[in-house]
Amino acid sequence: MAGSLGPVSNLFSIVALAEPWKVVLQDGQILYFYEDSAWTLALNAVSLVLGVLANVSLLANFAGRVKYNLSQAISIGSFYVASVLLLAIIGAEYRTYLSMVGQGDDVQFSQGYWSAVITAVLYFLCGFVLTVNEIGHLRGYYPASFILTSSQRSLMIQILCIIVWLAGGGGVFARLQSYSYGDAVYYCDVTILTIGLGDLHPTRDLSRAIVLPYGLIGVLVLGLVVSNIGNLVISSSRERLALSRVERLRVRQLKRCDSDVTGRTNEDSFNLMREIHHSAKRIELWTLLAVRVVFFCIFWLVGALVFSRLEGWTYFDSVYFCSLCLLTIGYGDFVPTSPGSKSFFVLWSLMAVPLVTILISSLCETIIGSVVHLTNKLGDLTLKNISVPSTSDVSLVILRKMTNDLESRARSRPPPVLGTRTRILNDIDNDNNEVDKALLLINAIQGILVDLHAHRNKKYSYEEWNKLAHALDTQFDWLGADSPIRFPVDEPALLLRLYWNSLKEHLRNRRIT
Known part of the structure; x- marks a missing residue:
């Protein structure tokens, strides 16, 4: 979690540093920014450096380049300190904002401010999960190392590539299209995720020429991330849970058979063991599907609630908007316009990709798999005389x-x-x-x-x-x-x-x- 969320938090930290935190808007368009104070910029920059240091130390720990205890101390301390620094300047800027509103100034918080809020939360979350791991290590539950599979290593590198691609693309399109850096990152996010809301689009020939290879490469890297997430989720905890469930069913059946005075043959024991495996697999697949559906619905409906609050939409309109984005349809009839909703949309959409992937993988193994199996059986019955070898x-x-x-x-x-x-x-x-x-x-x-x-x-x-x-x-x-x-x-x-x-x-x- 820390290795995946760390680079994402760095992306929002870059937005928080690159874009001033207070802005004047008119019909959703930026009129001008209020420049941040020198100490705000300085603390913001220190927070970004600490966040990058924490991620570099964590990756070095994963690669075995730095000793576990030293890396943990650097990563946990840097994440917490970076979060505290951002929270301090967020509180100070909020007081300044209230003072300006009290004086009658037409001012709002920009994507820079809301990105800082998201960054502070993600930094704290990364530090917290690493602290939990360290406590487990001190209690003897975990070894003094992170034993990662090839899928986990590849996933972190691919997420880092996506974040670099978004951050770099934001800088390019901010200059070409005269967007703010937050809007440029939002535009790149919508492009790579193939949502295409249409509220921001290239207007210059050079921008149109660049967005074609940019979008193509971004979609390809995103496809690798989606594929790797699916494999990682399938192989991460499933094997251990399946073995535990099979063992519980085996012991239960063994006790039941031992108490059965009629006895059992050797072939009966073999068939019973086979049935235990089938039952365990069915329970596992349908349980995982139920859990993933619940998490997906929570993510979908809570996201709709946030957009409803930030944009002033009805809840039904927000659910409709989230549904179109999850399906990557993007009609463009509803688009985020406030700085807060744009910042939240970037985070929400990046989280939506793995959740949709995980849900689809469960559906393919259960409902869709059952339908495919049924159609194959029907095809064998009706077209068996003209079928070709597989x-x-x-x-x-x-x-x-x-x-x-x-x-x-x-x-x-x-x-x-x-x-x-x-x-x-x-x-x-x-x-x-x-x-x-x-x-x-x-x-x-x-x-x-x-x-x-x-x-x-x-x-x-x-x-x-x-x-x-x-x-x-x-x-x-x-x-x-x-x-x-x-x-x-x-x-x-x-x-x-x-x-x-x-x-x-x-x-x-x-x-x-």
Whole structure:
């Protein structure tokens, strides 16, 4: 969270420093700014430097370039101090604003001021989550390092790229279009998110020429962020939650079966373990969908409430506006006009992208996935006579053809002249039972290699697992703690390793020294 929100807070901090905090507006257009005092600019600049320092220290911690304790001290202290400095000058500027309003001046807070408010909140949030992590480390819950996956590292770099792209684009279009820096960042945000509200648009040929590659590159980088967020959310906590749920269901079923006087067969235990996995997956998918729908609705409706307050719209109009923005339609009949709503829109829209992505991924795995499965079944029933092989079927046919060609080519070669050692091996191979077992293992490995290529997610039947148990001269307790299907695993890879080890052990026992 801190690694993702830190660069976003730096973007708003740049807006707070680049744009004066008090402005005079007429019909939503800027007439002129009131210049900030020297001490306001100085403290604002110090806050930005501390915020950047906190993020650099945090990234260095993630990369292992700085010791954990030192980096944590720098990041947490810098985030808190930067937040306190901004809160101090926000309070002072608010008192100045009240004094000017009391004197009859027509003055409003600009996007610079509201960006400072957002920055102070984000800085404090980043410092808070790092403090929670540090407390967990001191209590022994977390190690003295951040162990990040490749998706997490990539996501932070991609978010940093988006923020740099927005900040740099804001500087370019502020100069070309004579926008304020806050308006320019708002314009770049609307462009990259493909909302296109139309309240700000390029009016010069040079601006139109620049916005085409700018928007294209921004959309591509945003697509990478969206894809990475989806993968990160799917893989971050799902695996651990799924394992925990499967284990609870397994223990519950094991106690129930132990108390059942009728007993159960080995195949019943296998089928029951399979059903536990299916039940756990269904519960997980629908629970995650419900949680994400609730969070999405809260985000959507609370955002509409904020826009209603800031813009003076009815609540229905605000919900309508948020819906169009979430769907990236952007008719332009409702657009944010006040500085506060524009600043909030930038933050809200950047948060909307991951939330919509997460919701869509859940819908694809549940409702949409069920509809697709149903249509595929109907298609198989009605169009089965004219269907063509799928990609996996074609790959399977090619793999089998290549295997047969190689085997026939090997059989057509003349047998090599073998020495005494070969004759000894031939004498040993006369033991038909040993040969049959070796052939059984080889044939099983050959079939699993095909599954690894064309059916990677295959779940093997009870008979196939029983054949493995026979080859290993063992027996599995399918509901027990040593069950090979106790947790979700890549079964083709697992069976391949077990068969391969069994073949090596068999050949090692038959080796002639």
